Amino acid sequence: MVESRARHPKQTLVLGVLATTTLFAAPFSRALFITAASLFALTWLFTPGAIQRIQQARVFEPAIPAVALFVLILAEGLLRHGLHWEAITNIRVYSKLLLVLMLAQFLLSDAWRTRATQAWVAGMAIVIVSTIANVFVDLPWSKSQNQGFGNDHSVFVEYVSQGIMTAIFSTYCLLRSIESWRDSRNACVAWAFAGLVSMASMLFLLQGRSGVIAFLVAIVTVIFVRSPRNTRVPLLALSLGLVGAIALSSPLMRERIAMAYSELIAYSPFAHTSIGLRIDMWKLAFDHWMGNFLLGTGSGSYAKIAETHFGHCDQTCIHPHNQFLFLAMEYGFLAPIIYLWFIFELIRAGLKIRGLHGSFLAAIGFVILVDGLYNSPLWYRAQSYFLYSLIGLALASAFSNGARRATDR
Secondary structure (H helix, E strand, C coil): CHHHHHHCHHHHHHHHHHHHHHHHHCCCCHHHHHHHHHHHHHHHHCCCCHHHHHHHHCCCCCHHHHHHHHHHHHHHHHHHCCCCHHHHHHHHHHCHHHHHHHHHHHCCCHHHHHHHHHHHHHHHHHHHHHHHHCCCCCCCCCCCCCCCCCCCCCCCCCHHHHHHHHHHHHHHHHHHHHHCCCCCHHHHHHHHHHHHHHHHHHHHHCCCCHHHHHHHHHHHHHHHHHCCHHHHHHHHHHHHHHHHHHHHCCHHHHHHHHHHHHHHHCCCCCCCCHHHHHHHHHHHHHHHHHHCCCCCCCCCCHHHHHHHHHCCCCCCCCCCCCHHHHHHHHHCCHHHHHHHHHHHHHHHHHHCCCCHHHHHHHHHHHHHHHHCCCCCCCCCHHHHHHHHHHHHHHHHHHHHHHHHHHHHC
8 A cells, every 4th residue: 555655646645635625625515515525436446456446445344335325325226217317316325334434544644544534524624613702793704694602603504414523523522632631731731622622512512312312322332332331330420410400501403392292292294393204204105115125116216205295395305314214215124234234344444443533433333323213314415514524534544553453562
């Protein structure tokens, strides 16, 4: 790998700049992300050394399920009902499963992985700073134009996706704080401050519940992985109690939790509420999957089926807010099994590595697992851009540090 890069320094520089730009843009710029990621993938595939890069990408645990899921979706779109816009959209979205492996392979380079990590942190810093500034100033690039506390202040994307991003970033900052404790107290304090500010922005400046759930899942994962067995239970109880108390201190969060409870209690079919619509969409997807158990209803078929069923597209025609049922309905029983396999391999890869990088990768895996029960994290635009690129970076970080640790032994 070193020799190949030495022979093609210009190619390495181009790939490095594009990979770094992809990580930087993922939290806030759809256009920049698509441009950089597309150019990176094309350069990775169609320049000298592609065969060697493909062979190197095979070492990552999630490689086989990632390729298998994409091939299934590609074959369904091309062979079963012929290409149409919705099927092309699905192929385009899930092709980023391959981007994960491309990024992970390239970012095995220590220098470029460091730059890509710094770029991702900078991109998230733009999101967090803009969110806080939006309380006091109506930023021209902000989706929400409502100053003052007690309002939603999501900026570049809607509050659900920003909540997930911020939860993961806050977890990363807190992990970096723990890791830097022995080497630099100043760095430890700086990362802890960044983590707490990010957590506060998620709890007090965003109205979604998904971010809080993601943060709880990530914290539970990190504590379970990093703490001795005899201290896991009290540490988990303390952390959950602390995060829960902080969450309940947020007026926005209390309002959303109370709303969720009232919507659940008062549920009736075709109710135009967040919980009610989700239940209806889950039932629709499950029923159609049961009627087409082996092969599903076809790639990109959900939107038209939902529009016919509900008679409107008020948040119902985009996706069924469940990644597992979404895949099962359109592609049959194999798709969610392969998807679970992909997540399992992510988590397994993280659990094999001690330290920050293994804990962080495992946390990402569990967040995707839980978030997939009420969202479609690897399909929906903002979340998918963020997660695909971050998984590639996290895989490279975990693998590199794990391989180095094994060599040291």
